[in-house]
Amino acid sequence: MDRATIVHENFLRRVAQGDLPPGAEPHGPLGREAAVQLYRSGCLTRALDIVSRRMQAAGEGFYTIGSSGHEGMAAVAAALRPTDMAFLHYRDAAFQIERANQVPGQSILWDMLLSFACSREDPISGGRHKVLGSKALNIPPQTSTIASHLPKAVGAAYSVGLTKRVKPEHQALPDDAIVMCSFGDASANHSTAQGAINSSCWTAFQKIPMPVLWVCEDNGIGISTRTPSGWIAANFAHRPGLGYFACDGLDIYDTYATARAAAEFVRTRRKPAFLHLRTVRLYGHAGADMPTTYMAKHEVEAEEANDPLLHSVRLLGEAGALEREEALAIYQETLERVERVRAEAVTRPRLKTASEVMASLIPPKRENAPSNGPSAEAREAAFGAELKAMESPQIMSRLINWALTDLMLEHREIALMGEDVCAKGGVYGVTQKLGQRFGRARVIDTLLDEQSILGLGLGMAQNGFLPIPEIQFLAYYHNAEDQIRGEGATLPFFSNGQYSNPMVLRIAGLGYQKGFGGHFHNDNSFAALRDVPGVILCCPSNGADAAKLLRECVRLAREEQRLVVFLEPIALYPMRDLHEPGDALWLRHYPEPSERIGFGEVTSHGDGRDLAIVSYANGLHLSLQAQKRLAGEGIAVRVIDLHWLNPLPEEALLEALGDAERVLVVDETRRTGGLAEALMTLLTERTGKPQARYVAEDSFIPTGPAYAATMPSVDGIVEAARALAGGKA
Template sequence: MDRAEIVHENFLRRVAAGDLPPGRSPAGPLEPARAVSLFRAGCLSRALDRQARAMQRAGHGFYTIGSSGHEGMAAVAAALRPTDMAFLHYRDAAFQIARADQVPGQTIAWDMLLSFASSAEDPISGGRHKVLGSKALMIPPQTSTIASHLPKAVGAAYAIGAARRHRPEHRVMPDDAIVMCSFGDASANHSTAQGAFNAAQWTAYQAIPMPLLFVCEDNGIGISTRTPRGWIAASFAHRPGLRYFACDGLDLYDTYRVACEAAEYVRSRRRPAFLHMRTVRLYGHAGADVPTTYLSREEVEAEEANDPLLHSVRLLHEAGVLEPAEALEIYRETCERVARIAEEAVTRPRLKTAREVMASLIPPPRPCAPTNGPSQEARAAAFGADLKAMEEPQIMSRLINWALTDLMLENREIVLMGEDVGRKGGVYGVTQRLIQRFGADRVIDTLLDEQSILGLAIGMAHNGFIPIPEIQFLAYLHNAEDQIRGEAATLPFFSNGQFANPMVVRIAGLGYQKGFGGHFHNDNSVAVLRDIPGLILACPSTGADAVGMLRECVRLAREENRVVVFLEPIALYPLRDLHEEKDGQWMCRYPAPGHRIALGEVGVHGSGGDIAIVTFGNGHYLSRQAQRRLRDAGVEARVIDLRWLSPLPEAALLRAVEGAKRILIVDETRRSGGVAEALMALFAEHGRAPVARLVAEDSFIATGPAYAATMPSADGIVQAALAMVEGAR
């Protein structure tokens, strides 16, 4: 008999015999009807755990991480409102069940069993994963990535106060809502979690509203690794800006009382709190985990003897609310009901095709009120003398600044955030004067933590904002990339399109910076971004393109709920000249408001048929230099600027190379994992004639005179193109 059945038989036997564990008497504000309701939620959670294991044994279920031992989370749900957004630990079925009891029309047992069965009718994920979550219950689904949901909980809590000052069109949470985020004691040690705690404290320390309740479910073990006794209390009881509460999760009355106190503190003070809840973990970590392989049988049995449901039976009896025999009948009836429902749930259809699985990678569009662009009066007040300067060609960084200004004038829900974006105006001056134009609550100087920056953006998107977070350098993304991959981009997929994190992530990156930075400030790797399904990756190469593409990126986020990364080539920010000093040919005039470059639209420069040079970013600049030199050598070339690196604009690209005798790909990313690999495959699959590539070496970038030694050059492009043309003669 496995541990789940042992716990089940122990419950039946001990309740029937009146052999209940000792403990404190029931005390607190939990009224009888609600107490019984919470016990029922715990029984349903337990029955679902057992049924999940039975379904797996029968080949009908596929995921068995359960909630047994954590049934006290039902009392936390009861202490909150159903309009309080909840980011749940994967052991919180009891929370979701109890919250469903607060919202009319829910069929929670049926819904969760459909999830266990991976049915396409599962109302949260559509059969893509066994996740907790519900649109109606204000519970966005979370995957299993450890602690990765904490940063966005911080952002969502911040967004409540921000929405009072600037109401987004698609606001979700009421002004007096709070956010609850739960996790295990082992997850509390993760760097992502520690960053989120610090960000919440850092914000609250400055008297900025942060209505966030952290709930740590402390069962004393992470898979097989023990949490040192007393560690969580010692770590969190005295943190500045974070109020500490503790409760016994085995005691429904104590948990409800303390959770009410903690929720009231957060709601009335608009400050974060940490609720430390003692729990036990029954069974193992998941269905395949056998706890007796790393714990003694005595230790396992001691935890089982502290079964929260046994404690609940005793407490309800002592409170005069429910006799043990009645509690036992509720438990039996719940198990039988779940088994009956499961028989039907396993017959429901499942996803079968790639098309069905991928249907929710891209979220559905949302209706948005029309915008007519910023008024002339608003533009005059914001731009001042810059309106006159718009009549003359300008460098890319200045044009991006103006584009951000117009976009923020037009869309009040746009919020910028990042390191140094406000008072300093950005490392390269791209966000200069935006804080003076729009205020510190729309141009947010964040703490120096990329996970917190992206988490802030994701959380604000949950409450209707259009965040534009800035990652200061592309290399800085790598310590936080899971916030994009594991959180923002996966949310539509795992919620069947019901939740989304629309945003435009601005990243300064790529190489060719002269005499600055080396590999940490010059990074030519974009593979991690192109590898994320559903993400749009844009890379402009001229100032005018940057404006038109940024406007399209904001439209994609606002109207189509998309996650977009806008990669700005640092080396092109200040460039003025193309061929000779002071020729000014790389500067552009500011496109009038309303001009956009659509997703998938490529740039074509020239019509030469001898060779088509396909490139992007700095490669476009170098290829345009090479284009004139090739013409002087009798070779007519056209230069095609990809603009959109993911998804590749395949149809437009194939049209753009039509009639060219040869194709040369110039790619400043690396030979392995670079953009050129996908382009080579595309042209080969469509039988396009001779294709070669000039790419960066598989190397980091050096500081000093060798800054460009590992990447394509104008000379190299000329040589490669001539070699292709002359080799064919």
């Protein structure tokens, strides 16, 4: 027999015989009726685990990672309010089941079986995953999380305090809410978990409200790797700024009392707490995992003998709440009911086509209050003497600063966050004075951890804010890219569009820095961003376009709930000249706050028919220089600025190519995995024009005089254009 059957039959036999494991007497505030309800939730959790395995064996279900052994999480749910947002560990079916009892109109058994069956009628994921989550229950969906959900719990908790000072348009959580985030003992060792918990303590240590309850479900093992005995307590019991509470997760009375105390600590003190819940893991890790292949049989049997449902039967009997015979009848009736409902759930339709699967990659638009832009009075108060400076052309970094100012004046829910963005104004001064203009509540200096920065943004977006986090350099994004790929971009997909993570992520990047560089500060690869479904990537080439594009990025996030990355070319921040030193042709006037470059639009410079050069950012700056030189040789060139690097503005680009006879792609990313690969494919499939590409080498970028040696140059563009134009030259 498999372990699930063994545990099931052991339960039936031991309850019937009164052979129940010993333990503490029932204590605390849990009443009889509520205790029986927790037991019912535990029985439903167990029955669903049993039936999900039967479904998989019959080809009716597709993923089994059970919650058996963690039924005590029902008591944690009972200790919280349904308005407390919960980011759940994948073993927390009991929490979701019990929370459903707190919210009228729920059909939790039907809903979860639809999820097991991957039915497109599944109310949370629409058939895309067996996933815990519910919009009605305030549980954003999580899949096979290994701590990646912890950073956004910090952000959501931070947002609760911030709403008392800044009211967002779409506030989701009440002012007295707390945020619960659960995970396993193995995940607690992950750098993401350590960073998130440290971030919550770091914040609380500064007396900033941080109402987050960390719940560690410690079953002592991660797949096959043991957690050293006492490790979790030693690691978390004495952290500065972190309340520590421990309980026996096999005991619903102890768990409920301790969870209530922990929740009260967080709710009243607005500080983080760590609830250490000692549990067992039944059936092994997931699916076909056999614990007896890496654990001694007596160890597996010892865990099974400690079945929390057996403990609950004993405790309920001692409390006079439920007799053994009644407890056994509830268990058997629950299993029979789940089997009956299963028979219907497996007949419900599933996703079939690519379009059906992809329907939720892009979240739905949402209603927003109309805005006429910032008032003249607000702008005068914010800009002061800088209004006069707007009469003169400026460098890109300053125009981005002004655009951010106008956007923050217009939309109170915008908050900036990142390393050094407030007091210092960023590495390159792009966010200077924003802290003075809007305060530290909306311009947040974070600790030095990219996962925490992105998690702060993702979590704040769950409570109605429009975050604009900053990553100092493109290479640093790789420290935290799973926050975008594994959390932000997948949220609408796995929630069937019910949840989203609208934000504008600003990243300074690309190459050509002369005095400050090397591969950490000059990084010319953004393939990890273009590879994530649903993410928009935008990149300006000059200051005026940067302001107009940034406004469109904010509109996309605010109105269309999109996750947008705004990639700012560092080398062009201070650029003043184009063709000759001192010509000031790269400076731009600040566009009026209403001006935007729309999503998917491109910009053409010139209308030459001999050759079209397609580029962006630094490549555009170089291509315009090449355009002038080529004109002197009789080659008429138009230069097209893409602006949008993911998804590519295909139709606008093809229209802009028009009657140009040839196409040269100038791409500052690398030959392998670079943007040019996609552009050349598009041109091959959609046009018959002769084409070529001129790209960066497959190399990291060095510091020093050779900073641009591996990158496209003006001379190289001219040479490539001549070769492509052939006899015309």
